[in-house]
Amino acid sequence: MELLGLYYYWVFAALLMIGFYAVIAKLNLIKKLIGLSLFQAAVFLLYITMGKVEGGTAPIFTSDNADRLFSNPLPQVLILTAIVVGISTTSLGLGIVIRIKEEYGTIEENEIQEIDRQ
Amino acid sequence: MTGLYPHLPALQVVVPMLTAPLVMLLRQRRLSWAVASAASLCAFAIAVTLTLDVLADREITYLMGSWPAPWGIELGVDAFSALMLLIVTGASSLALLAGAQSLDRDIEAERQPLFFAAWLLVLAGLAGILVTADAFNIFVFMEISSLASYVLVAGGPDRRALPAVFQYLIMGTIGATFYLIGVGLIYLMTGTLNLADMELRIHDVADQRPILVAAGFITVGLALKAAIFPLHIWLPNAYTYAPNVVTVFLAACATKVSIYILLRFDFFVFQPNLQGHDFQFVYFLMPLSLLAILIASGVAMFEPNLKRLLAWSSVAQIGYITLGASLVSVTGITAGLLHIFNHALAKGALFLAVACLGMSVARMRIDSIGGIAQKMPWTMAAFVLAGLSLIGVPGTAGFISKWYLITATFRLGSLGIALVAVIVVSSLMAVVYIWRVVEAAYFHAPDPDSTAVEAPLPLLLATWGAVVLNFYFGLMPAIPIHLATSAAQLLHGHMR
Numbered sequence: 118m119e120l121l122g123l124y125y126y127w128v129f130a131a132l133l134m135i136g137f138y139a140v141i142a143k144l145n146l147i148k149k150l151i152g153l154s155l156f157q158a159a160v161f162l163l164y165i166t167m168g169k170v171e172g173g174t175a176p177i178f179t180s181d182n183a184d185r186l187f188s189n190p191l192p193q194v195l196i197l198t199a200i201v202v203g204i205s206t207t208s209l210g211l212g213i214v215i216r217i218k219e220e221y222g223t224i225e226e227n228e229i230q231e232i233d234r235q
Numbered sequence: 236m237t238g239l240y241p242h243l244p245a246l247q248v249v250v251p252m253l254t255a256p257l258v259m260l261l262r263q264r265r266l267s268w269a270v271a272s273a274a275s276l277c278a279f280a281i282a283v284t285l286t287l288d289v290l291a292d293r294e295i296t297y298l299m300g301s302w303p304a305p306w307g308i309e310l311g312v313d314a315f316s317a318l319m320l321l322i323v324t325g326a327s328s329l330a331l332l333a334g335a336q337s338l339d340r341d342i343e344a345e346r347q348p349l350f351f352a353a354w355l356l357v358l359a360g361l362a363g364i365l366v367t368a369d370a371f372n373i374f375v376f377m378e379i380s381s382l383a384s385y386v387l388v389a390g391g392p393d394r395r396a397l398p399a400v401f402q403y404l405i406m407g408t409i410g411a412t413f414y415l416i417g418v419g420l421i422y423l424m425t426g427t428l429n430l431a432d433m434e435l436r437i438h439d440v441a442d443q444r445p446i447l448v449a450a451g452f453i454t455v456g457l458a459l460k461a462a463i464f465p466l467h468i469w470l471p472n473a474y475t476y477a478p479n480v481v482t483v484f485l486a487a488c489a490t491k492v493s494i495y496i497l498l499r500f501d502f503f504v505f506q507p508n509l510q511g512h513d514f515q516f517v518y519f520l521m522p523l524s525l526l527a528i529l530i531a532s533g534v535a536m537f538e539p540n541l542k543r544l545l546a547w548s549s550v551a552q553i554g555y556i557t558l559g560a561s562l563v564s565v566t567g568i569t570a571g572l573l574h575i576f577n578h579a580l581a582k583g584a585l586f587l588a589v590a591c592l593g594m595s596v597a598r599m600r601i602d603s604i605g606g607i608a609q610k611m612p613w614t615m616a617a618f619v620l621a622g623l624s625l626i627g628v629p630g631t632a633g634f635i636s637k638w639y640l641i642t643a644t645f646r647l648g649s650l651g652i653a654l655v656a657v658i659v660v661s662s663l664m665a666v667v668y669i670w671r672v673v674e675a676a677y678f679h680a681p682d683p684d685s686t687a688v689e690a691p692l693p694l695l696l697a698t699w700g701a702v703v704l705n706f707y708f709g710l711m712p713a714i715p716i717h718l719a720t721s722a723a724q725l726l727h728g729h730m731r
Contacts, residue, residue, distance in 0.1 A: 133416075140409065156409070160412055160416055192419075195371055198375055202378045205378075206378070206404065209385060210404055213389060213397055216389070220394040230398075233398070
């Protein structure tokens with residue numbers, strides 16, 4: 118029961134490993150980038166999960182709700198920054214893939230290595 | 236100016252960061268180069284001022300937006316960060332001042348302002364990592380500097396830079412994300428992101444599994460970024476195909492800043508609190524350091540490409556730095572930190588000499604520089620002298636750190652003797668790979684159709700400046716030794 122009760126951490130771990138697998142095992146550079154995005158998204162979920170306080174509400178402070186329980190807003194703020202970093206990484210990665218396609222005519226890792234060896 | 240003085244830790248980051256968009260708007264290559272160099276020199280001046288404060292035992296902390304420490308972001312400069320700031324800003328300034336003509340060969344005129352903007356962002360990111368005392372802030376600055384450095388490496392004319400950068404991007408992002416997972420788990424357990432606060436609060440939960448997992452993620456993630464063997468595979472290609480001036484900058488400081496974070500986390504946050512972590516640290520780092528030193532030096536001995544040879548030598552030198560840290564004694568850590576400084580000097584000078592060669596030689600293969608010393612005597616003389624510093628000949632900066640390293644290892648008894656043997660053998664291997672270049676340049680018949688001429692004066696002056704510094708800090712090493720010793724005492728003092 119305890120194991121299932123922490124299911125959101127299982128989702129984090131599963132997503133993380135799916136993304137990591139794609140990065141390592143796929144030869145197509147676009148698929149690698151998809152894996153990398155998934156890998157980062159899993160970490161976003163970890164942060165957002167930890168900010169949730171059971172029974173807590175949105176942390177909007179007004180004079181009449183001072184006794185309410187609030188969720189922790191900080192992890193969400195942190196992850197907002199991390200999402201921006203993730204977007205920049207993905208877009209830079211895609212830009213490099215376009216340049217690779219222009220120069221090599223392929224985006225398969227093994228074919229690029231083949232061309233470089235010649 | 237006194238009004239700005241208390242804000243120097245923040246200005247260290249703000250100056251290059253705000254100059255970056257300005258440089259991008261200039262659209263004129265020499266003008267943008269001049270502004271970028273001025274910003275970099277300004278950052279260097281700030282680093283020198285901060286270092287003088289640290290040497291005068293003044294404590295430097297700065298609260299961003301005046302929010303008190305565990306809630307707001309705190310900036311702080313101590314001996315360790317001052318030493319690193321000097322290296323980062325110094326390497327950036329020297330490479331920029333030297334590199335105008337060399338960059339003209341590698342990057343088209345209209346793209347140069349963008350290139351200098353990315354350069355300043357790398358500088359801002361690296362400086363930010365060094366001044367901040369907040370774990371998440373470190374992640375943000377790490378990504379700023381990494382993303383901009385991918386752009387720098389990809390800027391060269393060689394198309395092989397592109398797959399190299401892609402690999403660098405994948406590995407770098409995995410490393411940074413691992414670090415992020417580790418920081419998240421620590422935040423989950425302690426509720427703080429401030430490093431000093433973390434050290435106190437982690438004590439109560441130190442025996443719980445998330446903290447151990449966090450220690451693992453952070454160590455491996457940063458080891459990837461720092462190119463600690465066997466996680467170095469992105470480094471040789473990225474250094475080889477980057478524009479020559481970029482290699483000077485990145486080889487001198489990029490990986491070392493990751494080592495800085497690694498040591499800071501390990502000594503400040505984990506070792507005082509996690510039971511047996513000092514042993515885990517030693518057993519993890521020492522074998523990897525020895526393998527790095529021996530295998531990377533061995534590969535460098537047989538590498539036909541000059542830049543890749545020096546890149547493999549960098550992997551080996553990172554091994555020396557981590558070996559010093561893994562001895563977990565004040566002398567050992569001092570040796571590691573001194574080697575960060577001295578290796579930046581030696582490798583910076585060597586890559587500057589390579590940039591000089593790059594003005595006349597298109598392909599950086601050792602057999603294509605046969606007899607080049609007749610055409611470029613000053614460049615090759617600088618290469619030989621900087622090579623002596625890399626090998627660790629007495630009188631050069633490289634000797635000082637190796638001397639400290641050997642002194643520290645001798646205190647370990649029989650294991651120490653074995654370590655000394657490794658250091659001596661790898662220094663001999665360094666003699667071999669530097670000699671291969673010297674032999675080709677001085678004793679092979681020159682190519683009769685070669686049109687090589689001596690490198691332009693600014694580049695040559697910067698190269699010789701770096702060489703002179705190698706000898707200056709080899710003969711009068713008081714300042715780096717003082718900084719490295721206080722930094723080592725600081726790190727070691729946190730252990731219980």
